[in-house]
Amino acid sequence: MKEQKWIHEGLITESLPNGMFWVRLDNEDLILGYVSGRIRRDRVKIKVSRYDSTRGRIIYRLRNKDSND
Numbered sequence: 001m002k003e004q005k006w007i008h009e010g011l012i013t014e015s016l017p018n019g020m021f022w023v024r025l026d027n028e029d030l031i032l033g034y035v036s037g038r039i040r041r042d043r044v045k046i047k048v049s050r051y052d053s054t055r056g057r058i059i060y061r062l063r064n065k066d067s068n069d
Contacts, residue, residue: 005047009062012042021058033058 010025012033023033023046032055033046048056 004050006050006053007045007047007059008056009043009045012044023056023058029053031056 008025008027010023010031012021013024013030014022016022016032019034021033023031023044025031025046031046031048031053033044034055034057043062044058045060045062046056047059
């Protein structure tokens with residue numbers, strides 16, 4: 001049986017070594033996220049395991065409507 005995951009949105013608050021990030025979720029929880037690629041202090045979508053809600057994988061970077069990225 002495949003493990004079920006939750007997807008949340010949050011803001012990267014701190015960049016750590018080895019591609020790890022502290023992410024503040026919209027519900028104010030703070031979790032440790034990881035990603036491959038370049039992410040800064042952006043809003044992201046993160047996939048969180050139902051069995052360990054303190055870690056998750058960043059799956060998408062949300063772009064600001066007013067930014068020129």
